[in-house]
Amino acid sequence: xxxxxxxxxxxxxxxxxxxxxxxxxxxxxxxxxxxxxxxxxxxxxxxxxxxxxxxxxxxxxxxxxxxxxxxxxxxxxxxxxxxxxxxxxxxxxxxxxxxxxxxxxxxxxxxxxxxxxxxxxxxxxxxxxxxxxxxxxxxxxxxxxxxxxxxxxxxxxxxxxxxxxxxxxxxxxxxxxxxxxxxxxxxxxxxxxxxxxxxxxxxxxxxxxxxxxxxxxxxxxxxxxxxxxxxxxxxxxxxxxxxxxxxxxxxxxxxxxxxxxxxxxxxxxxxxxxxxxxxxxxxxxxxxxxxxxxxxxxxxxxxxxxxxxxxxxxxxxxxxxxxxxxxxxxxxxxxxxxxx
Amino acid sequence: xxxxxxxxxxxxxxxxxxxxxxxxxxxxxxxxxxxxxxxxxxxxxxxxxxxxxxxxxxxxxxxxxxxxxxxxxxxxxxxxxxxxxxxxxxxxxxxxxxxxxxxxxxxxxxxxxxxxxxxxxxxxxxxxxxxxxxxxxxxxxxxxxxxxxxxxxxxxxxxxxxxxxxxxxxxxxxxxxxxxxxxxxxxxxxxxxxxxxxxxxxxxxxxxxxxxxxxxxxxxxxxxxxxxxxxxxxxxxxxxxxxxxxxxxxxxxxxxxxxxxxxxxxxxxxxxxxxxxxxxxxxxxxxxxxxxxxxx
Numbered sequence: 001x002x003x004x005x006x007x008x009x010x011x012x013x014x015x016x017x018x019x020x021x022x023x024x025x026x027x028x029x030x031x032x033x034x035x036x037x038x039x040x041x042x043x044x045x046x047x048x049x050x051x052x053x054x055x056x057x058x059x060x061x062x063x064x065x066x067x068x069x070x071x072x073x074x075x076x077x078x079x080x081x082x083x084x085x086x087x088x089x090x091x092x093x094x095x096x097x098x099x100x101x102x103x104x105x106x107x108x109x110x111x112x113x114x115x116x117x118x119x120x121x122x123x124x125x126x127x128x129x130x131x132x133x134x135x136x137x138x139x140x141x142x143x144x145x146x147x148x149x150x151x152x153x154x155x156x157x158x159x160x161x162x163x164x165x166x167x168x169x170x171x172x173x174x175x176x177x178x179x180x181x182x183x184x185x186x187x188x189x190x191x192x193x194x195x196x197x198x199x200x201x202x203x204x205x206x207x208x209x210x211x212x213x214x215x216x217x218x219x220x221x222x223x224x225x226x227x228x229x230x231x232x233x234x235x236x237x238x239x240x241x242x243x244x245x246x247x248x249x250x251x252x253x254x255x256x257x258x259x260x261x262x263x264x265x266x267x268x269x270x271x272x273x274x275x276x277x278x279x280x281x282x283x284x285x286x287x288x289x290x291x292x293x294x295x296x297x298x299x300x301x302x303x304x305x306x307x308x309x310x311x312x313x314x315x316x317x318x319x320x321x322x323x324x325x326x327x328x329x330x331x332x333x334x335x336x337x338x339x340x
Numbered sequence: 341x342x343x344x345x346x347x348x349x350x351x352x353x354x355x356x357x358x359x360x361x362x363x364x365x366x367x368x369x370x371x372x373x374x375x376x377x378x379x380x381x382x383x384x385x386x387x388x389x390x391x392x393x394x395x396x397x398x399x400x401x402x403x404x405x406x407x408x409x410x411x412x413x414x415x416x417x418x419x420x421x422x423x424x425x426x427x428x429x430x431x432x433x434x435x436x437x438x439x440x441x442x443x444x445x446x447x448x449x450x451x452x453x454x455x456x457x458x459x460x461x462x463x464x465x466x467x468x469x470x471x472x473x474x475x476x477x478x479x480x481x482x483x484x485x486x487x488x489x490x491x492x493x494x495x496x497x498x499x500x501x502x503x504x505x506x507x508x509x510x511x512x513x514x515x516x517x518x519x520x521x522x523x524x525x526x527x528x529x530x531x532x533x534x535x536x537x538x539x540x541x542x543x544x545x546x547x548x549x550x551x552x553x554x555x556x557x558x559x560x561x562x563x564x565x566x567x568x569x570x571x572x573x574x575x576x577x578x579x580x581x582x583x584x585x586x587x588x589x590x591x592x593x594x595x596x597x598x599x600x601x602x603x604x605x606x607x608x609x610x611x612x613x614x615x616x617x618x619x620x621x622x623x624x625x626x627x628x629x630x631x632x633x634x635x636x
Binding site: 060062125126127129130131132133134136137138140141144145148149151152251255258259262266295296297298300301303304305307308311312315 | 377424427428431432433434435437438439441442443445446448449450452453457559560563567570571573574578608609611612615616618619620622623626627628
């Protein structure tokens with residue numbers, strides 16, 4: 001007998017996997033190189049958004065700091081995959097263990113995931129103890145701390161100049177597979193016992209605590225999980241974009257990812273997917289308009305207006321609180337109920 | 341450290357702290373009444389700074405620039421509430437937070453599109469660059485002194501207003517319990533409008549000194565101020581007015597002490613160290629320095 005949380009996670013993932021695979025297949029068959037880039041970047045962004053979903057969606061606490069873990073994953077992957085010859089040139093002061101390291105895609109992603117989880121575990125220790133509002137604010141501190149470190153730790157990150165020479169290991173296939181894994185993991189966590197209790201604490205932390213849920217512990221678990229997913233996202237992002245500097249892990253990136261989760265809806269995994277899709281489409285269209293009209297900032301403004309519009313009309317996001325497959329399941333089941 | 345150096349650093353900390361205090365107080369005032377952490381608070385600083393920049397281009401007198409900058413920030417605060425936040429009144433913490441985040445980005449990009457994406461220099465009066473010289477080689481800049489005096493004066497005026505006038509008492513009461521205050525016959529819209537006007541005005545005053553320090557305007561210049569304001573108010577206890585002021589000074593003292601004591605190699609990491617100390621403070625007092633843990 002398959003447990004209900006497992007069957008629901010499988011069903012939910014399958015439900016999202018079908019349209020996503022169709023997009024990937026069409027892109028693979030017909031897209032121009034530029035369009036293909038957009039599609040791969042969409043799947044990479046999906047992993048980043050899902051990371052925020054796994055924490056904020058279940059706990060109800062906003063995080064502005066997750067991009068820091070993306071940076072941790074990206075730098076980890078970069079240090080592991082840049083050929084040692086280039087590394088000895090651009091980062092001569094690196095310890096030889098890392099300087100001589102040269103690993104493939106899978107180990108780089110796995111190690112980055114682990115490092116993301118580890119760093120999140122350290123940071124989460126003080127953070128998850130805080131009251132919800134204060135924690136959301138403290139995550140901004142996390143964003144800044146990591147930015148300052150990336151920007152100044154010349155021996156390891158090459159400071160504000162950034163790193164280059166990362167081999168392009170991320171392909172459309174690997175991006176799709178990893179984003180589907182992320183969807184499955186997020187859905188699994190959402191339906192799990194821990195996820196359920198955490199969602200209860202989202203609705204009312206005091207009541208959840210009174211019923212025996214250790215809210216701080218639940219938040220801590222979700223925080224580490226989201227750190228791991230973010231580390232993975234950062235690793236595949238780095239291995240697709242090949243060169244980056246610390247500014248990539250600051251305010252703009254945070255805004256882009258949060259825009260996706262807000263537009264789609266924080267509370268559900270399908271919301272993250274729909275949000276990523278909507279914002280990517282808006283950005284692509286607006287970027288062309290911006291280029292043609294010659295007005296800088298138009299794209300960001302449009303995305304910000306999209307956020308406001310959604311918050312005014314549907315504060316829970318386009319998808320809302322339930323998963324798409326749950327909603328559809330209910331629709332399909334309803335006539336049978338009615339007949340009885 | 342000699343006593344003159346100590347005095348210098350003390351003045352630096354006080355001037356920085358009083359700027360942070362003004363920013364944090366404005367943020368806390370809106371938060372305590374509406375439950376909104378206004379991310380676009382930093383953009384009020386930007387509005388004031390660009391007002392000075394534009395009037396400077398037209399050659400207006402400096403006092404006029406200052407007064408109109410404060411007024412512009414104040415009006416911008418009120419407009420922000422009218423246009424963007426009023427439709428969301430009563431929405432959840434997260435919804436409000438995201439909406440202010442979006443508004444902040446919209447305003448930034450408006451300046452970017454309408455003025456310029458690049459930094460623009462703004463010449464300030466010479467007095468800000470002068471220093472008071474003491475017998476020896478030590479001197480104290482006029483800028484930190486003027487900053488401290490002006491900001492403290494604004495705090496005193498605001499405290500008098502809050503404690504002595506009906507409107508002010510209404511706002512203090514609203515910051516503690518908005519629902520009951522409304523039952524006492526205080527108009528919700530007036531309290532909220534006043535909160536945004538004051539919050540904008542305080543940001544405008546702070547903006548003058550922020551501008552005098554950096555000497556340039558750019559669309560994203562509001563990020564650092566709002567960051568400091570948020571951190572200060574979290575140190576003091578989110579939603580506590582006196583806590584925000586205390587938090588501002590605590591943050592400034594941490595930063596100035598780090599500046600004076602960190603070895604040169606570690607100096608670029610100053611903000612990271614400062615925030616680590618803040619996180620450590622919050623680890624031991626998750627509710628902030630001045631806020632008692634209350635039953636919810």
